[in-house]
Amino acid sequence: xxxxxxxxxxxxxxxxxxxxxxxxxxxxxxxxxxxxxxxxxxxxxxxxxxxxxxxxxxxxxxxxxxxxxxxxxxxxxxxxxxxxxxxxxxxxxxxxxxxxxxxxxxxxxxxxxxxx
Amino acid sequence: xxxxxxxxxxxxxxxxxxxxxxxxxxxxxxxxxxxxxxxxxxxxxxxxxxxxxxxxxxxxxxxxxxxxxxxxxxxxxxxxxxxxxxxxxxxxxxxxxxxxxxxxxxxxxxxxxxxxxxxxxxxxxxxxxxxxxxxxxxxxxxxxxxxxxxxxxxxxxxxxxxxxx
Numbered sequence: 001x002x003x004x005x006x007x008x009x010x011x012x013x014x015x016x017x018x019x020x021x022x023x024x025x026x027x028x029x030x031x032x033x034x035x036x037x038x039x040x041x042x043x044x045x046x047x048x049x050x051x052x053x054x055x056x057x058x059x060x061x062x063x064x065x066x067x068x069x070x071x072x073x074x075x076x077x078x079x080x081x082x083x084x085x086x087x088x089x090x091x092x093x094x095x096x097x098x099x100x101x102x103x104x105x106x107x108x109x110x111x112x113x114x115x116x
Numbered sequence: 117x118x119x120x121x122x123x124x125x126x127x128x129x130x131x132x133x134x135x136x137x138x139x140x141x142x143x144x145x146x147x148x149x150x151x152x153x154x155x156x157x158x159x160x161x162x163x164x165x166x167x168x169x170x171x172x173x174x175x176x177x178x179x180x181x182x183x184x185x186x187x188x189x190x191x192x193x194x195x196x197x198x199x200x201x202x203x204x205x206x207x208x209x210x211x212x213x214x215x216x217x218x219x220x221x222x223x224x225x226x227x228x229x230x231x232x233x234x235x236x237x238x239x240x241x242x243x244x245x246x247x248x249x250x251x252x253x254x255x256x257x258x259x260x261x262x263x264x265x266x267x268x269x270x271x272x273x274x275x276x277x278x279x280x281x
Contacts, residue, residue: 079184082177086186093259097252105259106266 126245129238141227147214160200160208162222166193169218173210201225
């Protein structure tokens, strides 16, 4: 096989591999989800933002501040805490929505019952 | 379609012809559990009504490069979601996903407005109900925001008291 033919064959192989790689990337079922996730991280929000400990502290009652772990990652526990907080707050403001008053606006959650 | 035309639902007051036209403009869609119907920021040109299953509305919170969707409202059978399709700038302000296999019926803004042009009484009832849905969302979030503001101010006041500032 002369040099030209060999070179041509090598170029064909490279093109074929490149095409295959592109095709596999295109057919990747996770691609739309990754693209969507990239779109949904808003621009301008710094990756190293306020920090999850600060976020958790914001939702804590004043007397509880300082008791949260120093470095809480945005893990499932924190997410569950956030979700629970949102649901609790919605339940607490439900009365205000139907009967607005200062009392119903600042209604606090009852502490859990304890057995003695 | 019976779910949509039940007494007290969005399309109360439609006569037979109106109900027939409503069926014609309805687009059914199946949504798998965990699948999103629309995302916050998407172009909103269609109002949806849940006909089976359950949807939840959520907003994304980005933390450290990771984005989590926090559920803020549950939408059950007969209830509407996507009223942003009727309110400028016609962009969804929350994301919607199915909590279990669900079916929704979508109505485009243009088709609805055309229908209510010829059925003004039904249109009036429809927009009255939509305004109730919108008002409920506004009041809920307004109250939640004021409560968080109060907590933040109280914490700051205690901090200042503690530092003697």
